Amino acid sequence: MxxxxxxxxxxxxxxxxxxxxxxxxxxxxxxxxxxxxxxxxxxxxxxxxxxxxxxxxxxxxxxxxxxxxxxxxxxxxxxxxxxxxxxxxxxxxxxxxxxxxxxxxxxxxxxxxxxxxxxxxxxxxxxxxxxxxxxxxxxxxxxxxxxxxxxxxxVFPGISNGMVRQGVDGFDRVETIRLYYAVGGSGGAGVTVMRTTFLGLQHPFLAWIGGKWQTLEPYSDRQIIDFGPPFNALGVYWYDVPEAWTIAESFPVQNVITKFGSAPDIYNRLTALMAKLPPSWIHHPFVIEGLSQISYRMTQVSDRFSGVGIVMIVEVEGEKDSQRASYQSRFYHPHTAxxxxxxxxxxxxxxxxxxxxxxxxxxxxxxxxxxxxxxxxxxxxxxxxxxxxxxx
Structure with a gap:
């Protein structure tokens, strides 16, 4: 449970x-x-x-x-x-x-x-x-x-929440909010971000879908999103972030979708595999630390090619002036940290x-x-x- x-x-x-x-x-x-x-x-x-x-x-x-x-x-x-x-x-x-x-x-x-x-x-x-x-x-x-x-x-959470606030304020009624995040390698944030990522794989989490809380598996339901440069088309997965909760509480909305991916895409494939490890493994502190250290060493190489930037896309759908409408905002910075x-x-x-x-x-x-x-x-x-x- x-x-x-x-x-x-x-x-x-x-x-x-x-x-x-x-x-x-x-x-x-x-x-x-x-x-x-x-x-x-x-x-x-x-x-x-x-x-x-x-x-x-x-x-x-x-x-x-x-x-x-x-x-x-x-x-x-x-x-x-x-x-x-x-x-x-x-x-x-x-x-x-x-x-x-x-x-x-x-x-x-x-x-x-x-x-x-x-x-x-x-x-x-x-x-x-x-x-x-x-x-x-x-x-x-x-x-x-x-x-x-x-x-x-x-940045996420943080700037992402402000992006949602700005989008929601333009609608009379909001139905769906989607947040997509893409980060290059380590994001320039060091080994702590690796620990955070793997700790996030330990438990199913609750997402606000269809006006109620539903249980989802972390790093599931792969989806390809075109983030534009420098990442372009990249796989993203369900991921538990606190803004998914506070946004659902802050605004009258039916769906809040939060999906995350890393560049290069091979990291997403590997992380999705890690999410399927036996619970006794992924919950063990030594396993988490080992995966974090290995991943960080890998990004020290791949960061030279992928960069350490971030792209966030926020999409809001709802009703504006009696007409169904959609809003999208995109944020890019070359250094996540x-x-x-x-x-x-x-x-x-x-x-x-x-x-x-x-x-x-x-x-x-x-x-x-x-x-x-x-x-x-x-x-x-x-x-x-x-x-x-x-x-x-």
Missing amino acids: PTQYHIMVNTLSPERVRSSKPIEVKVLAKNQILIIGGTGRIGHHVAQDLQQHMDAKLVVTGRQRPKSDRHLMGEFLPLDLGNREQLQKAIAQSQLVIHCAGPFHHRDARVLKSCIEQGVDYLDVSDHRSFTQKALELAPAAQEAGITAIVNTG IAAGCGTGVLAEWIGNGRLKKPGVWPVEQAITSEEFVEMMRSSRNLDLQQTWEDL
């Missing part, structure tokens, strides 16, 4: 928050941003983006100091998330905490809980619905504490300068409007979107 998830997305809708009484923004004397897991690939690129766009003291954490300081984007602080006293002290000295210490499959919400207790704003780059559930359940406490917390920031850094960095910048203040815990599609998403993409980081409308 699949793991059953019951997530409460923040009950205050974006519309209610925008129409409520303006919130007084307190500018803190401390101007320090704590990036937990800031020595990892994604954390490094988040820090790099902030270093370019914010005048703030950056403190990056890790279990061990990197061998070379050139990999540090800020002041290094050794930190073990298991040491609660050490964690609370680091958070207390910060204005904003960004949680980048994945994989998030087995993480608890202790970082967010500490931020709520100490009145510190929070972002994370989490990418698993079990963690998203734990975070969103803290929405009432975060609202009472007056902190802004946004989960699943980055840098794109994730941009997606998180903009939100961090807006929270840091007081522009974004919405007490509670939010997925991205509820945290920002379509107009803010456009500004986030084009004005702040020059990220490109291609959009088309078609009557059906």
